[in-house]
Amino acid sequence: MTNIESQNIHAALDLPAHKVEGMAATAAQMHRLTFAQLVAMVARIDRSRANAKDTRAATEGPMSEALDRIDAQLCCMWAxxxxxxERRMGGR
Structure with a gap:
């Protein structure tokens, strides 16, 4: 198992139970997206992760748990x- 596969598994395990079905549906739809759509999704996910990181740095307390859930979902989407x-590039 590669390091990326291991990270992907951990990201999926960190998802709240009510998000798993939706994430599985998203995974099933990935092959329908164009390359441009995938690149746009990467940019949006990256922006969201940066915003969550900035928010986490500025916020402590009750929001931390919500940010953890959001971070887990974004990590899974990134994966x-x-x-x-990687599939489209032939697993290189």
């Missing part, structure tokens, strides 16, 4: 896009 891009 899905990454896996799809």
């Amino acid at each position: 899905l896009v990454e896996a799809e891009l």
Whole structure:
């Protein structure tokens, strides 16, 4: 198992139970996206992760748990896009 596969598994395990079905549906739809759509998704996810990181740095307390859930979902989405891009590149 590669380091990326291990990170992807951990990201999926960190998802709240009510998000798993939606994330599985998203994974099933990935192959339908164009390369441009995947790149746009990467940019949006990256921006969201940066915003969450900035918010986490400025906020302590009750929001931390919500940010953890958001971060887990973004990590999982990142892993899905990454896996799809690797699949399209022939697993290089």
